[in-house]
Amino acid sequence: METVQFRQMKDGTKEEYLFLTKHEDEYAKGLPDRILEALKNLENTLSGYQVSRLGHSLQSATRAEADGADEEMIVAALIHDLGDDLAPHNHSQYAASILRPYVRPEVTWIINQHGLFQNVYYAHFLGGDPNERDYLKDHPWYQACVDFCEKWDQSSFDPDYPTKPLSHFEPLVRKIFSRTAFDPQYVGEQTMGKSAVDIAMSGTSE
Known part of the structure; x- marks a missing residue:
């Protein structure tokens, strides 16, 4: 079989879907390469700063590593702005969705919320509420997100900071994104319904 025969998904057979799943699994193995690219x-992309968006991302990851962050958080710092091109108004959620199948829910939540938390530094200049994040103050990962933004994100626009190159982080990118998606040993127990990550992504805890 080179292609399936159906033209509507509802007409597909078990054999066709097994065939497609095999192709999708093979394609998924290339995720680390696509993320690096x-x-x-x-x-x-996104000019006006003293560093490029790549430089900012690398600097964020370098700072996280220097502070002793674990591998998942370092990779999260590296890709936290990956959505700037295709999701400029919700880039945080874009990056969080990439991470979600491969890291613990805390990391996903922090990246999902970091755009909101960054508002504290500038929203008042643009007529926004810099304290909008306060509604999440009782969330168990609130302070971790504050720290992510303060130590690694908002501080990483310095062209003089000794930033490590992408090649330094490449092995870690390949390690994290070569994991089996939604493996319980990394992301915890989940179901196709409401999971710990779904709760985490919602911005509130239960």
Whole structure:
């Protein structure tokens, strides 16, 4: 079989879906390469800062590593702005959705919320509420997100900071994104219904 025969999904057979699943699994193995390529493309996007978006991402990851962050958080710092090109108004959620199948829910939540938390530094200049994040103050990962933004995100626009190159982080990107998606040992127990990550992504705890 080279292609399926159906033209509507409802007409597909078990054999066809097994065939497609095999192709999708093979394609998924290339995710680390696609993420690395997407990071490289950040070199030529969103101008106006003293560093490129790639430089900012690398600097954030370098700072996280220097502070002793674990591997999942370092990778999260590296790709946290990966959605700037295709999701400029919800880039945080874009990056969080990439991470979600491969890291613990805390990391997903922090990246999902970091755009909101960053507002504290500038929203008042643009007529927004810099304290909008306060509604999440009782969330168990609130302070971790505050720290992510303060230590690694908002501080990483310094062209003089000794930033490590993408090649330094490549093995870690390949390690994290080569994991089996939604493996319980990394993301916890989940179901197709409401999971710990779904709760985490919602912005509130239960």
